[in-house]
Amino acid sequence: MNPDMQIVEDDVTNWEGKISLFYPVITRGCERQQLRAIYEFARLSKLAPDSALYSVVPALVVHLGSSHPSIREATAFALCRLARRAGAPFCPIIGQHGAISIILGLLPESSDRFRRSLLRLLSALVAFYGPNRITLAQNNGLDVVLELITSCSDDTRKPLLEILSAMAMLREVRRLVINAGALSFLIEAISLGRMISRIQAAHAIGLLGVSKRVRCMLADSGAALALLQLIREGNQSAKITAGNALGIISSHVDCIRPVAEAGAIPLYIELLEGPDPLGREIAEDVFCILAVAEENAVLIAEQLVRVLRGSDEEAKSGAVDVFWDIAGYKHSFPVVRDSGAIPLLIEILRNGNVDIRVKVVGTIAQLSYEEANRRALAEAGGIPLLIDLFNGASEELRDYATEALMNFGEDPTFRDLVNEANDMNFPAFVDASGRRNHISTSNEDMPSSMRRLSIEQLTSDPDFS
Numbered sequence: 001m002n003p004d005m006q007i008v009e010d011d012v013t014n015w016e017g018k019i020s021l022f023y024p025v026i027t028r029g030c031e032r033q034q035l036r037a038i039y040e041f042a043r044l045s046k047l048a049p050d051s052a053l054y055s056v057v058p059a060l061v062v063h064l065g066s067s068h069p070s071i072r073e074a075t076a077f078a079l080c081r082l083a084r085r086a087g088a089p090f091c092p093i094i095g096q097h098g099a100i101s102i103i104l105g106l107l108p109e110s111s112d113r114f115r116r117s118l119l120r121l122l123s124a125l126v127a128f129y130g131p132n133r134i135t136l137a138q139n140n141g142l143d144v145v146l147e148l149i150t151s152c153s154d155d156t157r158k159p160l161l162e163i164l165s166a167m168a169m170l171r172e173v174r175r176l177v178i179n180a181g182a183l184s185f186l187i188e189a190i191s192l193g194r195m196i197s198r199i200q201a202a203h204a205i206g207l208l209g210v211s212k213r214v215r216c217m218l219a220d221s222g223a224a225l226a227l228l229q230l231i232r233e234g235n236q237s238a239k240i241t242a243g244n245a246l247g248i249i250s251s252h253v254d255c256i257r258p259v260a261e262a263g264a265i266p267l268y269i270e271l272l273e274g275p276d277p278l279g280r281e282i283a284e285d286v287f288c289i290l291a292v293a294e295e296n297a298v299l300i301a302e303q304l305v306r307v308l309r310g311s312d313e314e315a316k317s318g319a320v321d322v323f324w325d326i327a328g329y330k331h332s333f334p335v336v337r338d339s340g341a342i343p344l345l346i347e348i349l350r351n352g353n354v355d356i357r358v359k360v361v362g363t364i365a366q367l368s369y370e371e372a373n374r375r376a377l378a379e380a381g382g383i384p385l386l387i388d389l390f391n392g393a394s395e396e397l398r399d400y401a402t403e404a405l406m407n408f409g410e411d412p413t414f415r416d417l418v419n420e421a422n423d424m425n426f427p428a429f430v431d432a433s434g435r436r437n438h439i440s441t442s443n444e445d446m447p448s449s450m451r452r453l454s455i456e457q458l459t460s461d462p463d464f465s
Helices: 013-022 022-028 031-044 050-064 069-083 091-096 099-109 112-128 130-138 141-151 156-165 172-178 183-189 197-207 212-222 223-233 237-249 253-261 264-272 277-291 292-306 313-326 333-340 339-351 354-367 371-379 382-388 396-407 415-423 427-442 455-460
Strands: none
Touching: 013 022, 013 031, 013 099, 022 031, 022 050, 022 156, 031 050, 031 069, 031 237, 031 292, 050 069, 050 156, 050 197, 069 091, 069 112, 091 099, 091 112, 091 130, 099 112, 099 130, 112 130, 112 156, 112 197, 112 237, 130 141, 130 156, 130 172, 130 264, 130 415, 141 172, 141 223, 156 183, 156 197, 156 339, 172 183, 172 313, 183 197, 183 212, 183 223, 197 212, 212 237, 212 253, 223 237, 223 253, 223 264, 223 292, 237 253, 237 264, 253 277, 253 292, 264 277, 264 313, 277 292, 277 313, 292 313, 292 333, 292 339, 313 333, 313 339, 313 354, 333 354, 333 371, 339 354, 339 371, 339 382, 354 371, 354 382, 371 382, 371 396, 382 396, 382 415, 382 455, 396 415
16 A cells, blocks of 8 residues: 555445555554554544454554654554544453553653543543453552642543543542542542543442441532532433432431532432433432421422322322322421322322322321321312222222321311221221231331431431431
8 A cells, every 4th residue: 555645435345455454554664654554544444334443453552652752642543533433342452452551651751632642542441441440440540540630731631530430430449539539539520521421420429428428528529519510411321320329418418408409309300200210219219318308398399299280100100109208207297288289199099090099098198197187188088088998909008098097087077987987897997907906006106107207317317427
């Protein structure tokens, strides 16, 4: 091949033949020929299929360590093109041929455009292929990256943070990040770089937050706001990952109110109404955490009522789940009632499917421990519906209905209405009442489904400190 001649892409059926012409020039040509061949290969790599390019990769990795600066720079540019192709098919082979150790050797003395190319290449190699992260970590890569971050310019900070995000997917690296006092860099990485790297940073933050000690550090370092930003800006995967990490951090008492004040509740409603079951599950869990603060519970209940009025059955089911949980918090008695949820819950009990009706009756059972809630439930027509459940409903539905009816039966205002169920001699009601009475007698101080939780209790709970 004449290295001074560019290949014209007029025969797209023979890419393997065209690319094979570069190999002897790259490996045995003079410096000028090699340089021109590498840049031409980089240009064609945007067009050629993957299968035609693999054979040249080993030779390029060798040239990454060339003694000629121009060859090294051209090679870094070409390898970066390959590493960032869709699907990252070349990241394994580039790493397997020793590129990472070469890059680490070059980085300390590199500068300007060459350093940027090296960092962009390394970022892609570790973002898309796990074993490359291990190789980088085993070659003291974290120390190199952290040292560069502390002294880097703006145009190299982004790929450095991307590299740190990928490395933090390794448990040992996360431990070293904490010990090195570099947590702020990982939090910064949530807001800077490619989306895949921001997701990796959020995932690492979530894993770190499992530790109570680190959770406190994250809360103090502004991780919550960075995660909120990613939920707003990110794709569905980013929203779920950041939402999960933020939920973990939110269980720290110092975050419960600030996270809600920063606008988290509408964002989690979006997850609850979204298409991903995992996103809905995360949203439910986070709402139950945030709702231990009464002002948060009020905002959450208002949003959940809007969901109950909608037509998304999955989202409505998730909303009822949350109401079921927060109905047991000691400040929730007026919150759920004042939100307008009770008539909507009764309507779902009347017309909903079996699964959601179980959740509704469980919620009603929780609410029925409080006098004003009993009045609201009765005014909405709840008592006849509960009694009617003993005509062929499942045992689970009957048990929750029994719990609620027994609470109504202990209230002089509604005792006569409940006694009608006994007078009608529903065997299922009689059996369930007997089981319920036995439970109550053996544990009088703890109603079976009652859960009372407050922010004061959360503060004193070592799991949330």
